[in-house]
Amino acid sequence: MGGPFARSPREHSDEPLPGFKLAYPMLAADGASCGFSGVTLGRAHVYRAVDDAICAHGSRHACPSRWCDCGFYCFHEMGSARDLACEPDHRSAVLLEVAASGRYRRYERGLRYARQRVKTVRIGRCECGRPADLLADSGAGSVGWRRLLPVCRNCAADRPVLGPERFAELAGGVEVVLEGRPTGLADDEEQAPVAASPEVPAEDPGTVAVLSAEVAVLHARLDETLSRLEEVQARLDELTRRDRP
Structure with a gap:
């Protein structure tokens, strides 16, 4: 029916x-x-x-x-x-x-x-x-x-x-x-690849030379400053001895 x-x-x-x-x-x-x-x-x-x-x-x-x-x-x-x-x-x-x-x-x-x-x-x-x-x-x-x-x-x-x-x-x-890990997750032994860090461009030789020269100048100025400080310290010591009775 x-x-x-x-x-x-x-x-x-x-x-x-x-x-x-x-x-x-x-x-x-x-x-x-x-x-x-x-x-x-x-x-x-x-x-x-x-x-x-x-x-x-x-x-x-x-x-x-x-x-x-x-x-x-x-x-x-x-x-x-x-x-x-x-x-x-x-x-x-x-x-x-x-x-x-x-x-x-x-x-x-x-x-x-x-x-x-x-x-x-x-x-x-x-x-x-x-x-x-x-x-x-x-x-x-x-x-x-x-x-x-x-x-x-x-x-x-x-x-x-x-x-x-x-x-x-x-x-x-x-x-x-x-079954272990589902598809899409990295195993403990096979870690997901780490994104590579961007490459640092190699330094230009001319730039390195300029930087080295500037460092040398700074060292020379530092030596000069230390020498003057030693002179000042020696002068202070001499004045201190004169003031003693």
């Missing part, structure tokens, strides 16, 4: 669709497994590397519903996820490369979908700006889960940390990539 109330066709994919998103890395309270939580909707829900979406509002309908904002979300392009990571609230998130499948709905910049498999976890920078190579306890989390924070070894200090290899193992064998 046509018309304005015609039901839109249901979109379903048996083949995985690629996508990119941000997430917070999470560690179970017993330390036996790792997962992820969203950075916006569904932040309180922790999902596994392979998982099915549930409604964050507690409804039991199938995800994603056209009447609800539930489901997993991802961008079509990695650049969109990187742009979102520039916001202060999301600087401590990691970037996920995912494969979306099952029911899905399209939106302008990505997908909202039912089933997800995390393929790659990309860890960026520490809050200090250095490349992060560890995941530390951030002090935040949800019931049964601790949120992890990408840190460098300097900032990790004495906090409990998890290496990328161990995180990959506890998350179910996902690939973990340490």
Whole structure:
């Protein structure tokens, strides 16, 4: 049936669709497994590397519903996820490369979908700006889960940390990539080139000769002045001796 109330066709994919998103890395309270939580909707829900979406509002309908904002979300392009990571609230998130499948709905910049498999976890920078190579306890989390924070070894200090290899193992064998510094920032070893100072023109030989002559004249005048001062001092000493009884 046509018309304005015609039901839109249901979109379903048996083949995985690629996508990119941000997430917070999470560690179970017993330390036996790792997962992820969203950075916006569904932040309180922790999902596994392979998982099915549930409604964050507690409804039991199938995800994603056209009447609800539930489901997993991802961008079509990695650049969109990187742009979102520039916001202060999301600087401590990691970037996920995912494969979306099952029911899905399209939106302008990505997908909202039912089933997800995390393929790659990309860890960026520490809050200090250095490349992060560890995941530390951030002090935040949800019931049964601790949120992890990408840190460098300097900032990790004495906090409990998890290496990328161990995180990959506890998350179910996902690939973990340490991305280091983003394009545009110089590494510690490769500093940005320093602007060269303007060259000082070589002195003209004639100018050097004139300056040398002037210096010689000044030295001669200084010697003459010192000689006169010595004469004055000697005269004062002589007058002082005459005045003594």
